[in-house]
Amino acid sequence: xxxxxxxxxxxxxxxxxxxxxxxxxxxxxxxxxxxxxxxxxxxxxxxxxxxxxxxxxxxxxxxxxxxxxxxxxxxxxxxxxxxxxxxxxxxxxxxxxxxxxxxxxxxxxxxxxxxxxxxxxxxxxxxxxxxxxxxxxxxxxxxxxxxxxxxxxxxxxxxxxxxxxxxx
Numbered sequence: 001x002x003x004x005x006x007x008x009x010x011x012x013x014x015x016x017x018x019x020x021x022x023x024x025x026x027x028x029x030x031x032x033x034x035x036x037x038x039x040x041x042x043x044x045x046x047x048x049x050x051x052x053x054x055x056x057x058x059x060x061x062x063x064x065x066x067x068x069x070x071x072x073x074x075x076x077x078x079x080x081x082x083x084x085x086x087x088x089x090x091x092x093x094x095x096x097x098x099x100x101x102x103x104x105x106x107x108x109x110x111x112x113x114x115x116x117x118x119x120x121x122x123x124x125x126x127x128x129x130x131x132x133x134x135x136x137x138x139x140x141x142x143x144x145x146x147x148x149x150x151x152x153x154x155x156x157x158x159x160x161x162x163x164x165x166x167x168x
Contacts, residue, residue: 011053014158018045019065027072036135039143042069042080043087043117047110047147048154050091051098062088079124087117103148111144 022041030038042065049057066081073080090113091098098109118140126132 011056011158014154015049015053015057018049018154018157021045023065023068023072026069036138037142038139039146040114040117040139043084043114044143044146044150045154046084046088047091047113048151050088051095052158054092054095057088058092059085059088076124076128079121079128082124083117083121086120087113090116103151106151107144107147110147111140114140114143 019042022045025041026038046057046062046065050062062084063081066084067078069075069080069084070077094109094113098106101109115137118136122133122136125136
């Protein structure tokens with residue numbers, strides 16, 4: 001048990017840092033075709049952390065991060081929050097199924113969760129604005145493709161560091 005505790009203590013800064021970077025990547029000035037293909041970095045990071053550390057990142061965290069994303073995007077208040085909460089709920093439900101597969105197979109398990117996230121977001125947009133934006137679905141495919149490199153990056157970020165040897 002003592003070997004595990006330092007790992008869990010170090011995940012909170014990793015979670016906060018990765019969520020902050022994901023928010024900054026989302027705020028970049030995307031235009032044209034890049035805007036249609038833009039992955040939802042925040043959803044990917046929430047999905048990773050909720051799958052790997054559900055005791056640290058849960059539905060409440062997804063709701064708060066979603067509200068921050070709503071304020072940052074000037075979208076309907078609660079739109080991202082509801083979509084991210086549903087995404088995290090799905091990741092907690094399917095956690096064992098996702099983690100038992102290798103990274104390339106995880107992409108096929110993560111894609112339906114991201115698809116539900118995007119459809120829920122677009123449906124709320126349709127109810128509020130009166131049109132369904134099909135461009136949201138292109139970002140879903142891009143997000144699923146980025147699952148593998150993002151997982152490798154976040155695993156490297158959260159891996160416990162070996163203590164430095166004292167030099168003479």
